[in-house]
């Protein structure tokens with residue numbers, strides 16, 4: 001099957017203003033900022049693919065290139081089989097974009113009028129435009145506000161209208177840049193259900209979702225790319241990320257009578273990655289990270305019991321997406337890369 005989105009070494013450099021010192025020392029050189037660095041991805045039809053990364057990691061720039069709003073500096077990409085540079089018009093006809101940019105709506109027009117206006121821009125036949133706008137207004141739950149001017153909308157309502165606009169032209173591929181950013185937890189959960197049930201389930205769209213919400217990524221995305229300084233540093237399903245990054249399994253043990261040297265003894269066991277011990281008056285707590293369950297877990301428990309400690313609570317946790325994110329991406333951010341070329 002042909003991927004819905006395929007990129008090969010996709011790269012974007014932005015021209016940077018010279019610092020005064022560079023102007024004096026190297027007047028002939030051009031400064032550039034690497035926002036997206038050699039990204040290669042293959043996203044299959046119907047997949048919901050997440051982009052996670054810190055502010056400034058390059059997620060929006062990647063999305064803007066795939067939407068044909070920005071030209072790549074290097075590399076290539078195809079959306080629905082069409083090249084994003086040479087066949088940009090074909091790409092645009094097949095995609096929708098949802099971002100948290102509200103300035104692109106007309107503030108004096110109502111929500112419904114805005115949708116009808118954008119439907120005309122997307123060449124939706126006039127007779128169909130009103131019906132599509134109406135159906136989408138219902139889908140995103142804006143019936144009551146549909147005939148109020150956009151300027152009176154709350155941030156969450158604006159966000160919902162943005163999602164309706166992204167779906168106006170029946171896109172095969174939908175790019176969503178932080179679609180639940182301004183939504184309260186209940187509306188965000190409803191929006192996640194809407195994305196899973198309607199956009200993926202019913203419409204069968206392929207979705208690229210850039211988000212800072214771990215809940216959203218964990219709940220919705222079949223695969224995730226972790227982006228750092230423009231590079232995809234890891235990608236895969238949550239299970240694949242756990243396996244490939246080798247972050248292991250966390251065991252939490254509450255016990256009494258813990259010998260003082262037990263944490264050090266456990267640290268020396270094979271396949272033990274990390275041991276943290278907490279002592280309180282009535283109980284002690286050990287948090288041990290193992291490379292994997294199985295023999296390593298058996299050896300750990302044997303060692304604890306043989307030490308004379310009394311175990312009265314034991315549980316294992318898989319490493320959460322948030323922990324994977326923090327461990328992979330929170331290494332001190334390199335200062336913005338400035339390449340003088």
Ligand SMILES: Nc1ncnc2c1ncn2[C@@H]1O[C@H](COP(=O)(O)OP(=O)(O)OP(=O)(O)O)[C@@H](O)[C@H]1O
Nearest residue numbers: 014015033035053054055056057058059060061062
């Ligand atoms: N038009 C531009 N000109 C120059 N630099 C830009 C431009 N657009 C983005 N950048 C820079 O490119 C880098 C990546 O920005 P981008 O908006 O893609 O990050 P992001 O991952 O989407 O961040 P956020 O999570 O904050 O939205 C940043 O350092 C940003 O300052």
